[in-house]
């Protein structure tokens with residue numbers, strides 16, 4: 650029986666660190682196990698300019714524990730006003746790694762996102778030219794499309810046509826939740842990839858809705874039926890480098906989650922590596938955990954893997970605190986619903 654596992658230090662290719670008191674509390678949680686992370690720009694107001702990204706980067710660095718080597722990889726939030734030259738300069742200087750496309754209204758803090766995709770065509774062409782990846786929240790926002798269908802419809806109606814209009818654009822389909830997205834993501838190696846979250850490998854829509862409504866499992870895109878979870882699990886454990894970890898750890902205070910109109914987002918930064926080790930072991934794929942968490946992301950982004958390692962150790966069930974305290978209020982940690990035996994020990 651394997652009871653120790655040493656991996657190249659993982660990265661998180663999609664995380665929300667927020668700002669202010671929340672940032673102070675959650676940045677150390679991500680920095681503990683991860684070497685780098687793609688930092689989502691959906692603050693209020695969003696991070697749309699290079700100057701805003703530079704200021705946000707310094708606030709993140711200021712929230713890290715002393716001696717931390719964690720490296721935030723910044724993103725810009727694309728709007729219909731984004732200036733292709735400002736974006737290209739931010740990328741060329743190394744300040745910004747990618748740009749994030751939110752369909753307006755698709756998710757938390759996406760009001761400034763894109764409504765008319767033609768308007769961002771020049772920016773996307775510039776990104777293709779300079780090799781800057783586009784990360785996308787892939788859901789349509791049409792009121793007449795069922796929420797469980799919004800990801801699959803986005804691929805057909807928006808993403809595939811957009812990629813045909815902008816050949817050469819590197820795209821990361823963020824936090825995929827469907828078999829359709831997993832199939833599409835592998836259709837153009839090196840140009841197209843997908844992040845998969847920890848929680849979408851573990852929960853399906855029954856976990857949210859059966860036997861009572863569980864707001865801490867509500868996120869966007871919403872978890873789908875079990876067949877889709879199984880497709881994601883197969884993708885994540887397949888060893889195909891087009892799939893890599895993006896936790897989408899998205900903290901909201903318990904007040905904001907446990908409400909008549911609760912926010913979307915699952916906070917999983919603290920226990921993600923324990924959860925994933927359990928999931929990959931159950932799938933007899935522990936040997937593929939390193940690719941998914943530490944090798945395939947940097948490969949797609951054209952970066953070297955981290956030079957150091959982490960070690961996970963298996964033992965008696967580990968107890969994580971049910972929540973973390975933040976200056977903004979308590980934030981509940983993702984509960985996988987099963988015992989966790991693996992813990993990051995060094």
Ligand SMILES: NC(=O)N[C@@H](CC(=O)O)C(=O)O
Pocket residue numbers: 665691756757758786867868869870897899900913914915
């Ligand atoms: N995933 C979520 O449910 N929420 C994210 C936004 C996002 O990634 O779509 C958030 O910022 O809270």
Ligand SMILES: [Zn+2]
Pocket residue numbers: 756786823824869870
């Ligand atoms: Zn999203």
Ligand SMILES: [Zn+2]
Pocket residue numbers: 663664665689897899
């Ligand atoms: Zn997110």
